[in-house]
Amino acid sequence: MNWFRKQLQTQRTRFILLVTLFAVMLALPAFASEYILYMLISILFITLFSLGTNLLLGYTGLLSFGQAAFFGVGAFAAARILLAYPSMPLAILGGMAASALAALVIGLIVVRHTAIYFTMLTLAFGMLFYEGVQKAELLLSYITGVEIPEATVFGGAWGLLDIPRGTIFNLAMDSLVNYYYFTFVIAGIAIFLFYRLVHSPLGLSFQAIRDSESRVAFTGISVRKHRLICFVIAGVFAGLAGAIRTGLLGNVDPLVFHWSTSATPIISSLLGGMYTFTGPIVGAAIYYVIRDFVFRYTFVWQMAVGLVIVALVLGLSGGIVGNFEQKLLPKLRTRFTRDNSQKAGNTIF
Amino acid sequence: MADLLYQALIGFTQGMIYWLIAAGLTIAFGVLGILNFTHGSLYMFGSYLALTFYQSLGMNFGLAVFLAIASVGGIGFLLERFALRPIYARNLEIQIILLFGIMLIFSDTALLGWGTNLSFPPIPPLLGGTIEIVGRKFPIYYTFLIGAGIAVFFIIRGILEKTWWGRTMRAAASDREMASAIGINIRTLFATSFVFASAIAAFGGALSMPWRICQPSLGTDVIIPAFVVVAVGSLGSLVGALAAAILIGVVTALGTFYVPIMEVIAIYLIMTIVLIIRPQGLFGGRGKA
Numbered sequence: 001m002n003w004f005r006k007q008l009q010t011q012r013t014r015f016i017l018l019v020t021l022f023a024v025m026l027a028l029p030a031f032a033s034e035y036i037l038y039m040l041i042s043i044l045f046i047t048l049f050s051l052g053t054n055l056l057l058g059y060t061g062l063l064s065f066g067q068a069a070f071f072g073v074g075a076f077a078a079a080r081i082l083l084a085y086p087s088m089p090l091a092i093l094g095g096m097a098a099s100a101l102a103a104l105v106i107g108l109i110v111v112r113h114t115a116i117y118f119t120m121l122t123l124a125f126g127m128l129f130y131e132g133v134q135k136a137e138l139l140l141s142y143i144t145g146v147e148i149p150e151a152t153v154f155g156g157a158w159g160l161l162d163i164p165r166g167t168i169f170n171l172a173m174d175s176l177v178n179y180y181y182f183t184f185v186i187a188g189i190a191i192f193l194f195y196r197l198v199h200s201p202l203g204l205s206f207q208a209i210r211d212s213e214s215r216v217a218f219t220g221i222s223v224r225k226h227r228l229i230c231f232v233i234a235g236v237f238a239g240l241a242g243a244i245r246t247g248l249l250g251n252v253d254p255l256v257f258h259w260s261t262s263a264t265p266i267i268s269s270l271l272g273g274m275y276t277f278t279g280p281i282v283g284a285a286i287y288y289v290i291r292d293f294v295f296r297y298t299f300v301w302q303m304a305v306g307l308v309i310v311a312l313v314l315g316l317s318g319g320i321v322g323n324f325e326q327k328l329l330p331k332l333r334t335r336f337t338r339d340n341s342q343k344a345g346n347t348i349f
Numbered sequence: 350m351a352d353l354l355y356q357a358l359i360g361f362t363q364g365m366i367y368w369l370i371a372a373g374l375t376i377a378f379g380v381l382g383i384l385n386f387t388h389g390s391l392y393m394f395g396s397y398l399a400l401t402f403y404q405s406l407g408m409n410f411g412l413a414v415f416l417a418i419a420s421v422g423g424i425g426f427l428l429e430r431f432a433l434r435p436i437y438a439r440n441l442e443i444q445i446i447l448l449f450g451i452m453l454i455f456s457d458t459a460l461l462g463w464g465t466n467l468s469f470p471p472i473p474p475l476l477g478g479t480i481e482i483v484g485r486k487f488p489i490y491y492t493f494l495i496g497a498g499i500a501v502f503f504i505i506r507g508i509l510e511k512t513w514w515g516r517t518m519r520a521a522a523s524d525r526e527m528a529s530a531i532g533i534n535i536r537t538l539f540a541t542s543f544v545f546a547s548a549i550a551a552f553g554g555a556l557s558m559p560w561r562i563c564q565p566s567l568g569t570d571v572i573i574p575a576f577v578v579v580a581v582g583s584l585g586s587l588v589g590a591l592a593a594a595i596l597i598g599v600v601t602a603l604g605t606f607y608v609p610i611m612e613v614i615a616i617y618l619i620m621t622i623v624l625i626i627r628p629q630g631l632f633g634g635r636g637k638a
Binding site for chain 1: 378384432435436439440441442443445446447449450451452453454455456457458460461569573576577579580584608610613614617620621624625628
């Protein structure tokens with residue numbers, strides 16, 4: 001109880017909000033429809049995807065337009081594992097390992113560049129995966145010399161279908177409720193680890209690289225090595241998100257590698273605020289809702305997304321969480337508390 | 350051997366199209382320092398507008414191309430004035446994301462304006478027909494494209510080196526603050542250079558109109574190869590862009606001749622190899638990357 005009391009005293013608003021959110025999400029399957037659960041699982045994996053991408057964008061100052069590559073690698077690796085041996089934890093781990101490897105290889109080439117070059121190259125490598133996966137069998141045949149029939153390993157243009165959700169040890173994941181709890185736990189752990197990461201010396205050195213590359217170099221930190229570490233971590237988060245997606249949808253097609261997939265976490269981060277911790281999480285939820293809504297009413301979804309981006313950049317820069325913290329919150333504070341000693345800039349989120 | 354030469358010529362033509370897209374991208378990057386995601390969309394507008402003027406309104410091909418360039422130049426002017434000018438001082442990442450958003454808007458604008466139908470544009474009769482090269486029939490239009498691509502290179506070089514405007518562009522590209530300090534109006538220069546870059550994109554789009562299928566995803570389809578071309582040739586170098594465009598075009602065509610899968614993979618393969626050996630690109634100085 002002491003721990004609870006201490007938390008309540010030091011970071012009250014934040015703690016109460018967090019516990020409430022936790023309780024609501026745990027209790028939700030009791031009364032929510034499958035549609036809501038489906039939506040929440042989707043938001044959770046977009047959240048993980050966005051957090052990873054924002055580690056590059058918001059924390060290290062690198063805009064990657066190729067995160068779909070690692071998202072897709074995670075998704076396809078998980079699919080292959082589930083088809084061979086239906087164990088969900090194995091699929092998640094396999095997906096993460098595969099995308100870590102992919103991120104390491106691509107990272108070695110791209111982290112030598114920054115700024116515009118980095119963006120262009122990540123975009124190009126992402127599209128290499130998109131093109132490559134559709135011809136993967138042909139490519140493998142050329143490399144290995146062994147004849148592999150087309151569309152047998154990765155399913156060609158159609159991708160892989162009818163992927164079972166498998167089991168976790170002995171618990172079947174067929175029901176969406178079980179899968180929801182599983183995703184909830186995994187995402188919770190991942191978000192917690194991410195929180196610890198960005199507040200660790202490693203995370204701080206990422207932010208230092210963003211703010212001044214040359215100063216960081218002068219302190220003896222290898223900028224390139226740190227960028228590579230950051231790139232691999234971002235890739236692992238993308239792979240984890242991709243693996244969860246495979247479990248949810250039961251199919252995976254080459255479109256997961258498309259640049260429009262890479263744009264999702266970028267827009268989520270921008271929407272929520274890329275210089276805040278909760279920004280990408282809030283952004284992922286809002287982005288999902290907006291996209292769901294737009295898809296239902298219009299076929300020109302690209303225009304809707306584009307307009308949101310333009311409005312955010314030219315109007316609401318800093319994102320929703322960023323603006324809330326910097327503008328709305330200080331006002332609320334001065335209005336609702338007698339003690340005005342806590343000034344703006346002291347963020348609760 | 351004749352087959353190879355023929356393949357190489359086809360690849361050279363493709364390279365010229367790459368070059369026509371990469372040229373404007375290079376200028377926009379060199380002078381304004383932006384990664385213009387909308388460049389492919391401007392190219393697409395050039396194609397579609399030329400198609401509309403030529404096919405639907407029955408204009409002369411030359412006039413249609415000219416009008417397409419003028420219209421896209423106008424779009425470029427508005428884009429610079431209302432979207433780019435407010436964000437020059439912002440982070441690079443934000444600039445790129447904004448341009449990406451505008452690219453999405455442009456894509457769907459084309460979808461609304463011209464529909465999802467694929468258009469198979471006609472070749473103007475004057476440039477139709479084929480000529481005999483190495484015992485095979487080679488479309489006259491392709492030779493026209495090659496000529497136009499090379500002409501554009503020399504025109505841009507001429508403008509940059511011989512005219513006052515071109516010299517101010519080079520000055521701003523090498524040191525923006527210094528250029529501003531000696532009395533060059535940077536704002537006007539940015540506007541005119543961006544319009545110039547847009548016009549080149551439109552020219553490329555209009556000319557390649559009879560050469561490819563017009564579809565609303567054209568803008569997003571061409572921008573990625575264009576990025577690869579400027580990255581391989583090193584960003585901001587015109588000669589580099591031209592050389593990389595030809596290299597990628599020809600190697601892709603020859604590779605496809607032997608291994609069909611090269612058609613989609615070659616461009617990325619070249620990019621990977623070049624960037625491992627020379628991270629700064631083929632024509633970049635040391636440490637420029």
